[in-house]
Amino acid sequence: MSPRTPQQFKEMREEKMTLIMDVALEHFANEGYYRTTINHIARHAGMSKGLMYNYFESKEALLKAIIHKSVNEVYKYLDIDRDGYLSEDEFEFFIKKINVLLKGKRYFWRLLMQLLMQNDVREQFLKAFPESDSLIHPGHEPGDNYYPLQMMKMITDYFLRKKERIGKQYDPDSEINMFFITMMGFAVKSIYSDADDNDKAINRIIELFK
Amino acid sequence: MSPRTPQQFKEMREEKMTLIMDVALEHFANEGYYRTTINHIARHAGMSKGLMYNYFESKEALLKAIIHKSVNEVYKYLDIDRDGYLSEDEFEFFIKKINVLLKGKRYFWRLLMQLLMQNDVREQFLKAFPESDSLIHPGHEPGDNYYPLQMMKMITDYFLRKKERIGKQYDPDSEINMFFITMMGFAVKSIYSDADDNDKAINRIIELFK
Amino acid sequence: MSPRTPQQFKEMREEKMTLIMDVALEHFANEGYYRTTINHIARHAGMSKGLMYNYFESKEALLKAIIHKSVNEVYKYLDIDRDGYLSEDEFEFFIKKINVLLKGKRYFWRLLMQLLMQNDVREQFLKAFPESDSLIHPGHEPGDNYYPLQMMKMITDYFLRKKERIGKQYDPDSEINMFFITMMGFAVKSIYSDADDNDKAINRIIELFK
Amino acid sequence: MSPRTPQQFKEMREEKMTLIMDVALEHFANEGYYRTTINHIARHAGMSKGLMYNYFESKEALLKAIIHKSVNEVYKYLDIDRDGYLSEDEFEFFIKKINVLLKGKRYFWRLLMQLLMQNDVREQFLKAFPESDSLIHPGHEPGDNYYPLQMMKMITDYFLRKKERIGKQYDPDSEINMFFITMMGFAVKSIYSDADDNDKAINRIIELFK
DNA sequence: GATGAATGAGTATTCATTCAT
DNA sequence: CATGAATGAATACTCATTCAT
Numbered sequence A, B, C, D: 001m002s003p004r005t006p007q008q009f010k011e012m013r014e015e016k017m018t019l020i021m022d023v024a025l026e027h028f029a030n031e032g033y034y035r036t037t038i039n040h041i042a043r044h045a046g047m048s049k050g051l052m053y054n055y056f057e058s059k060e061a062l063l064k065a066i067i068h069k070s071v072n073e074v075y076k077y078l079d080i081d082r083d084g085y086l087s088e089d090e091f092e093f094f095i096k097k098i099n100v101l102l103k104g105k106r107y108f109w110r111l112l113m114q115l116l117m118q119n120d121v122r123e124q125f126l127k128a129f130p131e132s133d134s135l136i137h138p139g140h141e142p143g144d145n146y147y148p149l150q151m152m153k154m155i156t157d158y159f160l161r162k163k164e165r166i167g168k169q170y171d172p173d174s175e176i177n178m179f180f181i182t183m184m185g186f187a188v189k190s191i192y193s194d195a196d197d198n199d200k201a202i203n204r205i206i207e208l209f210k
Numbered sequence E: 001g002a003t004g005a006a007t008g009a010g011t012a013t014t015c016a017t018t019c020a021t
Numbered sequence F: 001c002a003t004g005a006a007t008g009a010a011t012a013c014t015c016a017t018t019c020a021t
Helices: A006-031 A038-044 A049-055 A059-078 A088-104 A106-116 A119-131 A147-166 A172-192 A198-209 B006-031 B038-044 B049-055 B059-078 B088-104 B106-116 B119-131 B147-166 B172-192 B198-209 C006-031 C038-044 C049-055 C059-078 C088-104 C106-116 C119-131 C147-166 C172-192 C198-209 D006-031 D038-044 D049-055 D059-078 D088-104 D106-116 D119-131 D147-166 D172-192 D198-209
Strands: none
Touching: A006 A038, A006 A049, A006 A059, A006 A106, A006 B119, A038 A049, A059 A088, A059 A106, A088 A106, A088 A172, A088 A198, A106 A119, A106 A172, A119 B006, A147 A172, A172 A198, A172 B172, A172 B198, A198 B172, B006 B038, B006 B049, B006 B059, B006 B106, B038 B049, B059 B088, B059 B106, B088 B106, B088 B172, B088 B198, B106 B119, B106 B172, B147 B172, B172 B198, C006 C038, C006 C049, C006 C059, C006 C106, C006 D119, C038 C049, C059 C088, C059 C106, C088 C106, C088 C172, C088 C198, C106 C119, C106 C172, C119 D006, C147 C172, C172 C198, C172 D172, C172 D198, C198 D172, D006 D038, D006 D049, D006 D059, D006 D106, D038 D049, D059 D088, D059 D106, D088 D106, D088 D172, D088 D198, D106 D119, D106 D172, D147 D172, D172 D198
C-alpha cells in the first residue's frame, strides 16, 4: 500500500479540524466554555483527547480558532468593503443579510454573547481583533477603520443623510440609538429562540428605520 | 458586655449573608460563575472559606440564594400583583420602573443573562421557579400564572386593547413582538454600557409603544 | 475548642514546607527532577497532592524554593563576607569547611549537579541568582561581587600571593586551574560515594595547595 | 535503476541508525533524556516518528544503543586488552588518550554523567554491562574482570609498583585516590567547558602522577 | 463562630507508542 | 520504507468541600 501523500494528509487534517471546531462551537455555545471539557468535545467528535492536541495546542487556542474562523466568515458574508455608502435599497438588503446570518450561525453568536459578557474577555476581544490582518478587508490601508467601526459608521451616515431627506423634526442621534437597540434585541431573540416570526419582525424593522 | 440576644445573632447572620451575596454577585456577574472561586469571594468578603459554608451550604446554593433574593426584589419593586390591568399611564409608569431597575441592579442582570444563555440552566431556571413559594404572589392559587407569565399577559392584554383604540390597520401580534424585542435590546444596552442617553431612549420607547 | 492562632498556623505551615522540601530534595537528587512526580513526593511526605499546592504553587516553584534555601544555607555556612582576604590558615579552614558542607548537604549537591548539567537550566541558574537579594551578603553594596565570583577571586588572590612567597618557578595560573580541577573531582567523589577516606584526601589537598 | 543489493540496504540502514543516534545523543546530552521527545529527535534527523521505530524499538532501546556504541568505541580506542601492565611511558600515553577521548566524545560523557547521577540508573548500568558480550574483550573468560575494573586494576598496579620505585614515604592508596579525584575533576571540566588550557592541565597531571 | 489545613475528584496537557495507508 | 494520525496512560494543577482546632 502506498503511503498517503502530503496532500491527503492536509485534507484529513482540515476535515478533522473543521469537525472539532464544529463540535466545540456547539458545546461552547450551549453549555459555556468552562463547563465544556476537552474530553467531552473529543468524545462527541469521535476521537481521543490526545488527538485534539494534534490539531489545537490548547483549549484556548481552539476557542480562538473558532472565533477567528467565524468572524472571518461573517465579514466575508457581509462583504462591506465597497464604497462605504448605503443607499436605501442597500440598507434594506444589509439588514436582511444580518437576519440570514443570525439564523445560520446561531451557535457562534451564542458563544460570542457569552464571551463578551465577561469583563476581561470583552477587553481581550476588542484589543485582539484590530491586530489581526485577516480581519481587515483586502483594500485596507493603514489608518482605515476596521470592520466593526466601519459598519457603525456606514449606518450612522445613513441616518444622518436620512435627516436631510426628512427634515428638522427628525432626531438622527435618537434614531441611531433606537436602531442599534432594536437590532440588538432582535439578535438576542433570534439567537435564543426558534420563533418563525423573525422574518416578519425584520420587515417591520426595515419599515421603521429605512 | 451583655451577651447578645438571639435577635442580635439573627441580624448579624443576615448581615453577613447579605455581604457574601453582594460580593459573590459582583464577581459572578463580571468574571462568570465558573471563573469565580469560593476562596476569592471569601477573601473579598473579609472572611475565611470555612465560614462561608456556615452560611451557604454550597457554591450552587449561594448562586440560587442570590437569584431568589434578586428576583424577589425585582418582583416586589414591580409590584404587579394588583388587578392585572395596565392603563396607558400605568404602562408608561411600568416601563420607567423597568429602566430604574436595570440601572440599579446591573450586576444581577448581567449574572442572569449569563446563566440564561446556558441551555440547561435556562431550563432549570424556568422549571425551578414555579416550585418556589416565595416567588409566587400572596394571593396565588394553584393554577394561577406565575409572575413572568403574568407580566407577559398584562402587556399582551395592553396591546390587544390598543388595537380596539386604533383600529384594523394595527397588528397587535407584530407590535407585541417588536415591543419585547426593543425592551430586550434596551436591557442589554443598559446592562453593559454606562451610556447616559438611556433615559432618552426610554422616552422614545414609551412614545413608540404606549 | 478555641481556634488556632495565626502564629500556630504559621508554624504548621513552616513545618510542612520544610517537610515537603526535604522529601522533594531527596527524590529530586536521587531520581532526578523529571522522574519525580508530585504525587510521589506528596505520598512520601504523607499528604495529598492538593495540599502540596497550598504550599508551593508549582513543581518548578518547589524546585526553586529548595535551591534558594540550600544556596542560602551554604552561603551562610561559608560566611565569606569578611575582608575577602585568605591567610594560609584561613585557606586551610575554608577547604575543611567545604568538606563538611559536601558531607552534610549531599542531596542538594546531587540535585545541583544534575541541574547544572542541562544547558538551559545552567543558563537560567546563572542568570537567576545574581538578581536575588537574599543571596547577597548583608554588607553588600551595589557593585560588589556576588558570592560565587567573590569566592573565586579570594582563592585566585591567594594563589597569586603564593607566587610571591615561592618565587619565579611557580605558575599560579596552572596551579589555580589544578586546584579547581581537584576540588571539583573531590566534590563529585564526595557527593556520590560514602567513602571514609575523604578526610584523608582533604588533608592531602591542603598539603598540595596550601 | 538497478535494484539495491542486500548489502546496500544494510549500509543504508546503518547510516540511518547512526544518524538517529548522533542526533539523539546530542539532545539527550544537552537537554536531558526526559526533556527530549522522540518527535524532536525524528524531526532533527529529518524523518518521521514512525520511521524511528523501524530502527529502535523504544526510546529506552535507543538510549541503550547509544551507550553501547559509545562505550564500545571508548574501549576500542583505549585498547586495553593487552598485558594489563602499564609502563611509565604507557601511563603517560594512556592519560593523553583519555584527554583526546574527553575532547572528542563530549556529548557522550555529558549524557553518561547525567545518567550515572540517578541512583537506579547507576545500578542498572553497573549490572547491565557484564551481561553484554560486546563489552567484553575478545579473550574474555568467565571470571575475568570487565573493562572498567580492569582499567582500575591496571592503574592501581601502576601506583603500587611506583611505591617500589620511590620508597617508604610514598603512600600508594592516598596517591591512587588523589589520581582518580584529579582525573574526575579534569573530566568534568573538560566535558562542560571549552577551555583551551586543558592540554596544559593534562601535562601537569602527568607530571604529578607519572 | 472562625480559621485555614487537608482531601480528592476532576481537568488540561504531554508524549511514547501503534497502525492504517 | 515512510508518514503522521490516533491512542491512552501518566502528570501537573485546580477547586469545591470537609474538618480539626
